[in-house]
Amino acid sequence: MADKIAKLRIDDSEYDLPVMSPTQGPDVLDIRKLYGQADVFTFDPGFTSTASCESKITYIDGDKGELWYRGYPIEQLAAKSHYLEVCYLLLYGELPTQQQMEDFETRVTRHTMVHEQMHNFFRGFRRDAHPMATLVGVIGAMSAFYHDSTDVNDPWQREVAAIRLIAKVPTIAAMAYKYSIGQPFVYPRNDLDYASNFLHMCFSVPAEKYEVDPALARAMDRIFTLHADHEQNASTSTVRLAGSSGANPFACIAAGIACLWGPAHGGANQACLEMLREIGTVDRIPEYIAKAKDKSDPFKLMGFGHRVYKNFDPRAKVMKESADEVLDLLGIKDNPTLQVAKELEKIALEDPYFIEKKLYPNVDFYSGIILEAMGFPTSMFTPIFALSRTVGWIAQWKEMIGDPQNKIGRPRQLYVGNDKRDYKDVAAR
Secondary structure, rough: EEEEEEEEEEOOOEEEEEEOOOOOOOOOOOOHHHHHHOOOOOOOOOOOOOOOOOOOOOOEEEEOOOEOOOOEEEEHHHHHHHHHHHHHHHHHHHOOHHHHHHHHHHHOOOHHHHOOHHHHHHOOOOOOOOOOHHHHHHHHHHHHHHHHHOOOOHHHHHHHHHHHHHHHHHHHHHHHHHHOOOOOOOOOOOOOHHHHHHHHHHHHHHHOOOOOOOHHHHHEEEEEEEOOOOOHHHHHHHHHHOOOOOHHHHHHHHHHHHHHOOOOOOOOOHHHHHHHHHHHOOOHHHHHHHHOOOOOOOOOOOOOOOOOOOOOOOOHHHHHHHHHHHHHHHHOOHHHHHHHHHHHHHHHHHHHHHOOOOOOOOHHHHHHHHHHHHHHHHHHHHHHHHHHHHHHHHHHHHHOOOOOOOOOOOOOOOOOOOOOOOOOHHHHH
């Protein structure tokens, strides 16, 4: 409901635009009727000033450095909750009772195995395929294996698809990793928690017993939690846009994964680690700091600053604590990449240039350090991000399907091509 009206004047005509007020954040001009009334569109490349939907799931205040899931600050959830509880919160809107939590965990745990024929699907990929490429293909193919949960108009099928995706994406991501390094697939274990199960599927081998360190599992769970949702970012918008056509949930999530693969989005933590390796040693940091400050140099420091947060990324604060804990636990002190990371972090937090431009270390900077220390190759960073974000995509998709205002996405354009012209036969050209 609009409680204010904005006036728009074009030439001699005036138009009323309802002003909608959210729970938090700036007011929003409702321009849905503008084209019909005034025969004009708005122009907003990147949709940075356009609200594409109403949502009750996630709120970000970039100036204050705040991130809420369903109203709960991310710092509280990361400190006191765990990933599957956060999944329940994102999907259903409230924190679960103990009975609801046990039921939800049981449902997820009982769906972690994938159809046995999916193992054959992996053999169609080259051994050196990027795990993200494998993930896009296999998740998209889930609709070929699970026909009984593709009807988006059936609430129960939507529920089954949601549980299947949350449960099976870690298994598929671990299989993609194992395939890329030539090791046998490891089946999920129902006696392990969500994060421990993923680590076990990634790092255990049939030849010997593997015990998951609880501290590493907790760090992994925190990574999942911090990446679970992030409002209407590129990949979430992709999922919603794909879903607006009525596409099945597996196709929609595969589309989101494909979008996340971009280095400006989910690939940022991989790009950050590759940059740290390029710097190589601590003594070369001043050289790269100078390159970053030089406006004529295209070099950019990856892992610093954020498009949305104009203050410290609230996720980065929590991730920094995890990074320190993991490095201390593993006793990593002489790894040159991590030495560069720690020194670069120290400089960035003290250098007036970084402080003035608010180029604080972001969540990608610290998550890359943690995953590197755990033993994951950089090629697995984005698949782990996709695994984490799956629940956010599903929650957003389900909200969109249930929105009575939902309609197929159809952005307009500012056409600047040729005016109408007549076709000429080839001999006359």
